């Protein structure tokens with residue numbers, strides 16, 4: 418039986434092997450493993466790609482969020498609002514920065530943060546908000562930004578699933594004061610290990626972030642602030658700079674596959690799909706289906722060789738790690754329903770159109 422993986426880098430790595438081998442040889446030769454030219458170059462390219470003035474390479478998506486929050490120097494006791502429907506890293510970053518995460522439910526149509534829910538969650542202690550461009554779709558940044566402005570709240574974008582996504586003519590990572598990206602291997606732009614990036618256009622914050630990620634130091638052995646070791650490895654930066662040239666093409670391929678899924682699923686009973694927000698370009702980090710009998714469908718698909726994912730089976734506010742906050746089942750109904758009904762279908766640029774048709778038809782057969 419043929420198996421269709423949920424995600425697979427085999428073909429991508431094979432086709433890039435000569436270029437990546439050259440990168441490896443170049444770095445070994447230069448012996449520049451920490452910071453340096455290759456990282457500077459990738460930061461410039463990624464900033465250009467994201468439509469920001471600067472970018473700062475860091476050790477992971479989580480660390481990008483932590484450093485962004487730390488750079489804001491928010492007073493102790495500040496609250497930061499995060500959507501309950503996200504990967505736990507969004508909330509962990511707030512906790513790790515010594516601040517208080519406050520969750521809010523998401524829009525029932527897009528499953529992303531919206532201004533309406535955000536408004537209800539803002540308190541006198543709210544200092545920042547982290548909209549998440551989950552699945553590859555940009556959240557409604559217009560209304561969120563307007564609201565943030567009124568309440569003097571800073572916006573940090575979690576764009577860890579949205580490299581290259583855009584809306585209203587602007588790229589993910591260019592709406593907030595800072596945008597955070599992950600280069601975890603399975604993201605739309607993935608390293609050969611962990612990595613992350615902060616995009617921004619404020620020069621003072623840029624200089625601060627470069628110091629914060631590097632032991633609080635701009636000049637060796639002179640430490641201005643309590644910094645961290647959260648740099649992007651130079652080898653990873655060089656690998657990512659090669660891959661960045663293909664990202665637009667890869668996102669286009671994801672869109673073609675998503676269109677095949679959409680065509681098959683449109684107006685079919687027993688399932689729903691996420692609408693593409695008008696005026697926006699989704700980069701389909703994940704292709705999401707919503708079905709009643711999710712776990713059964715997943716098992717049946719597995720039996721037919723089709724691997725799927727669940728993003729995410731337990732909402733952040735119901736995780737044991739956050740049980741001390743006292744949220745209960747029922748706190749955020751939209752997120753909780755999503756956690757029981759969402760299924761992520763196979764999606765990666767090298768997947769064939771035939772495979773997408775086969776997956777879609779099998780799903781429809783099983784329903």
Ligand SMILES: *Cc1c(COP(=O)(O)O)cnc(C)c1O
Nearest residue numbers: 477478479504506577578599601
């Ligand atoms: C992957 C991801 C992160 C964390 O990135 P890491 O590089 O794994 O630390 C944060 N937020 C979201 C939405 C993600 O998908």
